[in-house]
Amino acid sequence: MLDPSLDFQIEQLGSCHFTSPMRGVQFADENERLLYHSSPEDLRPYIAAGLEPPSMERAGPRQQIFFDRHQLSCGIVSCGGLCPGINNVIRAVVMSLYHHYGVRRILGFRYGFKGLVKRHDVPPVILSPDAVNHISELGGTILASSRGPQDAVEMVDYLQELGVGILFTIGGDGTLKGAATIAAEVKRRGLPLSVIAIPKTIDNDICFVNKTFGFETAVAAAQNAINAAHSEATGAFNGIGLVKLMGRDSGFIAAQATLVNGQVNFCLTPEEPFNPHELMQKLEERLTRRGHAVIVVAEGAGQELMTVTGKRDSSGNLQLGDIGEWLRDTIKSHFTEIKTEITLKYIDPSYIIRSQPANAHDSAFCLLLGHNAVHAGMSGRTNMVLGSWNNQFTHIPIALATRQRKRIDPKGWFWSSVLASTGQQGDIAEL
Structure with a gap:
């Protein structure tokens, strides 16, 4: 099926008249492209239409x-929010600017977009190789962060006053949209200022991007919580280990963590609504046959089951009900009603996970993201986000990357593999 909305054209500030100082590297050809579709079935309609x-x-x-x-x-x-690998990306951008291109004035804006507004009186810091040399060993971000939008006019005023030519923004969906508003104001003024976004979301929910940094570290760190839940569950009569992981709209962390070691018996995500009555029945069956159970739930799952206020946080996200506490209380009430003894342990490791330093896999990924972001900015590209697709790094228009959230396909192979691992929709007795 043809999709005319898939426009991957990248904005550019103008013609490139300077020769890159880089030596001994493989340069990308301006015409090099990577197919979005990998299936012949998806390609045939385009070929047939010429x-x-x-x-x-x-x-x-x-x-x-x-x-x-x-x-x-x-x-x-x-x-x-914090995410493993932010410092790695900052370091990679600084090192590439300094050593690959000889840029000597690199400013670090503190406390998110608030630091881009002069009246907030949060002056930027100077970033040098010495200043960032060891920051990849730390969790969090040396620049600190904040949520919420700021006025694009004020931000561009300050960037223009400081003489900034390339702005690198590190953040998730809200940050990408903020970067787009900055790019739009820059374009309105006709300024030679490039805006390059580097996708940071622990939930891995950016469209047209296979994976965002921090996700691999989050999945690995979640294993400590799942292992603890399994130990608690198997160490008690009718033991239940309940773990809540991050994932507002997309349950990738919960699903991937479920596949790691096969200890999870029920995985609940925002993409697949669950019936509490059926869940309790299956949990009863699981305890009767195996004597223990481990449940992993993404924070955005089951929101339709709870009373929500409709309020939004500073990033504009709907404030979620606490599905972890709701499930804990619901399970306890159910087994009390049927007069069955259980021992339930509830674990929420969210803030521990998101503040972790990046692991080796994410560290390498962050370095390459940072380097490629610098290459994109130096070539005058703008209003774009660095992506990764089929193990290659790509350029994606911000408007395309933010048009919707990437979510698990409940009918896809990935979710089918999760169900095969847990057995939650089939015979759970043997898993």
């Missing part, structure tokens, strides 16, 4: 660059 299939621009260093590196100043800002 159209070029949708493709993404491949990331990488360019031989010709837009900015005069000797006159360039750059800025970096991190927004939203």
Whole structure:
């Protein structure tokens, strides 16, 4: 089926008249592209219509660059909640700007977009290789963060006053949309200022991006909680271990963590509504036959079962009901009513997980994201986000990446694998 909305065209500030100072590297050709579709079935309609299939621009260093590196100043800002790997990305951007391109003035804006508004009186810090040398060993972000939008006019005023030519924004869906408003104001003024977004969301929910940094670390760190829940469950009569993991709209962490070691018997995500009565019945059956159970639930699951206020947080997200506490209380009440003894342990490791330093896999991923973000900015690209697709780094228009949240397909192979692992929709006695 043809999808005319798949426009991967990347905005550029203008022609590139400067030669890159990089040597001994493989430069990306301006015409290099990566197919969006990988299935022949998806490609056939485009071929039959005589159209070029949708493709993404491949990331990488360019031989010709837009900015005069000797006159360039750059800025970096991190927004939203914490996530493993933010410091790694900051370090990679600074090191690439400094050593690959010779940029000497790099500003770190503190406390998210608030630091981009001059009247908040949060002056930026100077970032150098010495300043960022060991920050990848730390969790969190050395620039600190904040949530919520700021006025694009004020932010661009300050960026213009400081002479910033490239702004690197590190954040999730809300940050990407904020970056787009900055890029729009920059374009309205006709300024030579590039806005490059680096996707940061522990939930892995950015569209047209296979994986966001921090996700692998979060899944690995979640195993400590799941292992603890399993130990508690097997160490008590009718033991139940309940673990709540992050995932507002998308349950990728919960689902992937479920597949790691096969100890989870029920995985609940926002994409697949569950019936509490049926869940209690299956939990009864599980305890009768095996004597213990482990449940993993994403924070956004089961919201339709709880009373919500409709209030929004500073990022504009609906405030969620606490599905972990709701499930804990519901399970306890149910087994009290049927006069069955249970021992339930509830574990919420969310803030421990998101403040972890990045593991080795994420660290390498962050370095490559940072480097490719710098290459994109130096070549004059703007209003775009760095992506990863089929093990390649790509350029994605922010508007396309933020048009909806990436979610688990309940009819897809990934979720089918989760169900096969837990057995929660089949015979749970043997799992």
